[in-house]
Amino acid sequence: MLSETELLYRIALQKLPNLGDASAKKLIDRIGSAEAIFKQKENSLLKIDGIGLHKIKYLNDSSYLDEAEKELHYIQTNKIDVSTFDEKEGYPSLLKHCLDGPILLFKRGNIDIQNKKIISIVGTRKITSYGMQFCKQLIADLAVLNPVIVSGFAYGVDITAQKAAIEHNLQTIGCLAHGLDQLYPKAHAKYAPDIEKNGGFITDFCSDDSFDRNNFLKRNRIIAGISEATIVIESADKGGSLVTADIANSYNREVFAVPGRTTDKLSLGCNNLIKKHQAKLITSAADLIYHLNWDIEAKPVQQTQLFVELNETEQKIADKLQEVGKCELDQLSLHTEIPTYQLASLLLNLELKGVVKPLPGKQFELIN
Structure with a gap:
């Protein structure tokens, strides 16, 4: 478990512009701690492979430590759970294998994903009745296996998947593109108590980080990295869910896409993923179970x-x-x-x- 001082410095490290999570983890591994990085001489840091001046030039800017102190106060006051990439438990095990996984994750709720089957479900914000029906049926059929359903808490496919998980008493996690001091969209705040009761919310953004559209793209790496597979239910030919699928492929994770009619705009993205062999076709829960090699223990039946x-x-x-x-x-x-x-x-x-x-x-x- 991190000391309060080390947590403070890791928050500051995560806030530094230009550094990035991969470089931050490399520095912690080589130097030993985030606190030591801030106190290390610049010349020593520059000797580390891949660490250039542009990545560490803000280390001497005390404003980031000041911001980290405010965030630490927020965490302690609001009893936010924090996990870090190098701890044995708490941090998602699959995300540990992602080079650009965040050095810190902030969590709220009752999240327990150790040794669990985890899938991410993403797609358009303008879900059709076809996509909604498929999403609900998929989760209903998977419920007996008790998977964790991860999504982005957005309109459309995201909230449909998370509501279906709640309906079947499955753990569901909303990955947020902002700090835990708010919920976006506000219209979905009414679902938060049920999600936090059996699951919760995670983010690598601090409470004082500005709300920006680019945050959603950054958030998608967590959705892709935390799970065994990403399922795209509906998507136009461009969209954030396709970015998530691309990231999942880069992590060597399974990607599935729901096929649709060639004339349907919201099936273009899925059809293209399948056509380009960037996703496996999924028509039911049986396809997912088969490709992920999830075991279902058969009950012996003679007649x-x-x-x-x-x-x-x-x-x-x-x-x-x-x-x-x-x-x-x-x-x-x-x-x-x-x-x-x-x-x-x-x-x-x-x-x-x-x-x-x-x-x-x-x-x-x-x-x-």
Whole structure:
């Protein structure tokens, strides 16, 4: 745990213009502490590879320490949780592997993401009924796996995902592009208590940082870096969610995109991601589970019809698999006359009930 003095100096270090998180972490690693960096001679710092004069020229400007003192007072007064990149617990483990991950994260709420399945969901602020329906169904189908849902608390896809997480009692985290002294947009403040009850808000911006549009782009690296996968549900041909997808790709994380009609403007971004092999196509929760290799423990069933309660449609699928044996998703769709997108969701439910099991090549088989 950081001492109060070291936290003060790390806040100041994070505030310095030109330095950047990667260089700040390099300096802490080489010098030993943020406090020592501020007291180190300039010539010694310049001997470190990649550290030029433009990166450290503000170290002697006392105004940044003055600002850090005010922020430290704000943190202590408002009981803000702070985690730093080199601590064993508290700081998101996946974000530790990102070179430009923040040296400090400020958190509010009840966030617990250690050893959890974490996904980020992003997309347009002008979500359509198609995107809203997909988002809600995706989270409903994933709920049994208890994933953490991360997003940006913005209009559209973001808040749809976070409200769906609340509905299914899943932990959800809002990554903010400003300090914890405010909430943007203000219209979403009514959701904050539920989010903080099971999840919360994180940011690397201090309470006195100016609110700027560029902050959203910087915030996106946390959304991409904190999770196993980023899912883009709807996007025009340009937008912040595509930037998040690009960052996630640079971190070697999985990226998924929901396909849409070629004539739909808000599907252009997703379709292009898929076309350029920058994202995997996702039509249901089953696709995500398959590609992330998330295990679903099957329940042993000897006679499906006797021991598991199935609705009429599920029974139809089970009967067909009993008849044909192993079957690929598209073929099963033809056999049962159930659209592929709907069938994938139904198969996931059957998998969770221990009735079917997935096989390589998007094949499925009845568990006997």
